[in-house]
Structure formats: C-alpha cells, structure tokens
Amino acid sequence: MAGFADPDHLIMSVRSAAARAGANIALVKYWGKRDPALNLPAAGSISITLDALQTQTRLEPDPGLAGDLLQVNGQDLPSTRVSQVLDLMRALAGGGPHFRVSSRNNFPTGAGLASSASAFAALVVAADQALGLALSATRLSALARRGSGSAARSLFGGFVEMHPGQAESGDDAVATALAGSEHWPLAVVVAVTDPGPKAVSSTEGMQRTMQTSPYYPAWVASVEQDLSEARAAILGRDFQRLADVAEHSALKMHASALAARPGLLYWNAATLLCMERIRTMRAAGTAVFFTIDAGPQLKAVCLPDDAAAVAAALKAIDGVGQVIVSSLGAGAEVLA
Ligand code: PMV
Numbered sequence: 001m002a003g004f005a006d007p008d009h010l011i012m013s014v015r016s017a018a019a020r021a022g023a024n025i026a027l028v029k030y031w032g033k034r035d036p037a038l039n040l041p042a043a044g045s046i047s048i049t050l051d052a053l054q055t056q057t058r059l060e061p062d063p064g065l066a067g068d069l070l071q072v073n074g075q076d077l078p079s080t081r082v083s084q085v086l087d088l089m090r091a092l093a094g095g096g097p098h099f100r101v102s103s104r105n106n107f108p109t110g111a112g113l114a115s116s117a118s119a120f121a122a123l124v125v126a127a128d129q130a131l132g133l134a135l136s137a138t139r140l141s142a143l144a145r146r147g148s149g150s151a152a153r154s155l156f157g158g159f160v161e162m163h164p165g166q167a168e169s170g171d172d173a174v175a176t177a178l179a180g181s182e183h184w185p186l187a188v189v190v191a192v193t194d195p196g197p198k199a200v201s202s203t204e205g206m207q208r209t210m211q212t213s214p215y216y217p218a219w220v221a222s223v224e225q226d227l228s229e230a231r232a233a234i235l236g237r238d239f240q241r242l243a244d245v246a247e248h249s250a251l252k253m254h255a256s257a258l259a260a261r262p263g264l265l266y267w268n269a270a271t272l273l274c275m276e277r278i279r280t281m282r283a284a285g286t287a288v289f290f291t292i293d294a295g296p297q298l299k300a301v302c303l304p305d306d307a308a309a310v311a312a313a314l315k316a317i318d319g320v321g322q323v324i325v326s327s328l329g330a331g332a333e334v335l336a
Contacts, residue, residue, distance in 0.1 A: 021332035051329025120147030121154035243289035270319025
C-alpha cells in the first residue's frame with residue numbers, strides 16, 4: 001500500500017525543484033535572540049527586499065546519498081545548517097530522501113554581503129516544492145528563520161515586518177508583508193568597503209552583545225517604538241521620517257554592539273567616510289539615508305532618480321570598491 005509513511009512512495013514522489021529569493025536589508029534592525037536554538041528574535045524588525053542580490057537554489061533528490069550535499073557557486077561546502085532545515089521539512093513530509101543542493105548568488109560571493117537571508121528563503125521554497133508540501137509563505141518564513149533569522153523576511157517582497165512572536169515553539173515568529181515594492185519604489189546603493197568575510201558573525205555578535213553589553217536591555221526595550229515609526233513612515237511614504245528612524249535603529253544597534261566586551265567594531269575608515277558623505281548629501285537636499293549591518297559595507301537608501309548620483313558619490317570615496325544599485329524586489333518564488 002502506498003501510504004503516507006511508505007518510504008518508497010515518499011522517495012518516488014519527491015522531485016527536483018528550483019527557487020529564487022532576494023536578499024533583504026533591515027531598516028529597523030534585528031539584533032538579539034529570545035531563543036538561540038530556535039532562532040527566535042528578541043524583538044521585531046522591518047526590512048526591504050532587494051531585486052539585484054539574488055540566490056537561486058536547485059534541489060535534486062538522490063536516494064543513494066547518506067547525507068545532503070551542498071554546493072555554493074560550484075564550490076562544495078559543509079551542509080550542516082542546510083540539512084537542519086531540510087530535516088525539519090522532510091519530517092513534515094513524513095520522510096524523504098537526501099538532496100544535492102546547488103545554490104548560486106548573482107552577486108559577488110565573499111564580498112561580505114549577507115547571503116544567508118536569500119539562501120535560506122530560496123532553500124525552503126525549493127524544498128517545499130520538491131517535497132510537495134504546499135506550505136503557506138508564513139510557515140515557510142518560520143522554517144527559513146531556523147536557518148537564519150533575517151531569512152524569514154526574504155519570503156516576502158517590498159516592505160516586510162518580522163514579528164518576534166510569543167509562542168515557545170516559535171510558530172508565531174514569522175514575517176508578514178507590510179507593503180509591496182510598487183507602494184514606494186525606493187532604490188538601494190550598496191558600497192562594498194571590504195570584500196573579505198566578516199570578522200564576527202551576526203550570531204556570535206548578538207550573543208556577545210546580549211551577554212555583555214549594558215546597552216542591550218535598552219536596545220530591546222526601544223525597538224517597538226522604532227517599529228511603529230517605521231511602519232507609519234512606510235505607509236505614509238514619509239522619506240524624512242523613515243530616514244530618521246532607520247539611521248537611529250542602525251546606529252543604536254551598533255552602539256549596543258560597541259558596548260559589548262570585547263567591543264564589536266564592524267566599521268572601517270571607508271564606512272565612516274560613506275556615512276559622512278550620505279549625511280552631507282541629505283543636508284544638501286538629496287533624499288538619502290544609510291544603514292549598516294554586521295560588517296563594514298554601507299547601504300544607502302534613496303529615491304530611484306537619485307540612485308546614480310548616490311552611487312557615484314560613494315564610488316568616489318577612498319576605500320570603496322564595488323558599488324551595487326538595486327531596486328526593491330519580489331518575494332521568494334519557485335522557478336520553472
Ligand atoms: O539573519 P542573521 O542571523 O544573519 O542576522 C542579521 C542581523 C543584521 O543583518 C545585522 C540585522 C538584520 O535585521 O538583518
């Protein structure tokens with residue numbers, strides 16, 4: 001009988017599948033976990049999904065494999081975190097084979113740009129298709145979160161809010177769409193100031209901040225206010241208000257990390273020059289603001305008409321290498 005738990009039936013019905021997802025950049029930052037094992041955030045966050053920084057992931061089931069195999073841009077990598085997420089999804093399907101996972105980023109790898117968000121979002125969408133689960137985007141968001149907290153947001157396009165949730169299971173720690181990219185077509189200019197891998201991962205940086213920074217409780221307590229301001233600014237397309245709250249959130253996140261012991265200093269000299277340049281441009285009338293994650297790259301957010309001028313200004317700064325311009329993009333989706 002080909003029942004639900006019949007392994008042969010399960011393996012035969014699993015097919016190959018591919019999906020794509022865009023990276024995202026938080027305007028109200030996520031920094032700290034209420035449960036590190038389940039990757040549950042201590043507070044909410046708000047992000048924008050980008051269309052220029054994409055991951056495409058293909059899954060090929062192979063019943064002959066003893067474990068999942070991972071290739072990123074043609075290079076073999078350890079598959080531990082990927083397998084953990086795939087195990088959760090195989091369990092939901094009642095079982096299933098191991099996969100050959102091949103993932104490609106269309107942006108330069110090793111450029112210190114966050115690729116885990118787009119990678120885990122693409123992975124769960126491809127696995128959902130391969131295993132025939134047909135889960136909702138909300139449930140896929142919770143699964144992507146297990147790979148990387150920020151990946152939960154890349155399931156959706158445009159403006160996205162991540163909810164910390166209250167359940168111990170983490171089932172309500174998911175992202176939801178706030179507004180589509182057409183609501184307010186912003187542009188993002190990424191200035192790469194150091195193409196090397198980041199010195200301290202966000203997981204380790206969060207952990208150290210939580211354990212040793214005297215500013216961590218104040219950071220967590222203040223996020224709710226930032227979320228409500230950012231939500232209002234986005235829904236009302238109020239650029240000045242969004243600029244104000246987004247720079248505040250980024251600088252406050254870094255302030256809490258700087259006050260950890262030993263202090264986490266993610267910036268380099270070029271990052272500071274970029275920050276100064278963006279503020280000078282804004283003072284001179286250009287609608288632009290910056291945000292910075294757990295690394296030295298600066299991300300400037302502006303209106304599409306100003307993107308070329310912002311990119312040229314950042315490119316001219318000593319220490320800035322590549323500059324990438326992106327518009328807002330769609331949520332993760334299955335590829336034919
Ligand atoms: O998803 P993670 O665990 O890499 O954490 C992301 C943390 C920041 O990028 C610094 C902030 C954010 O909200 O994306």
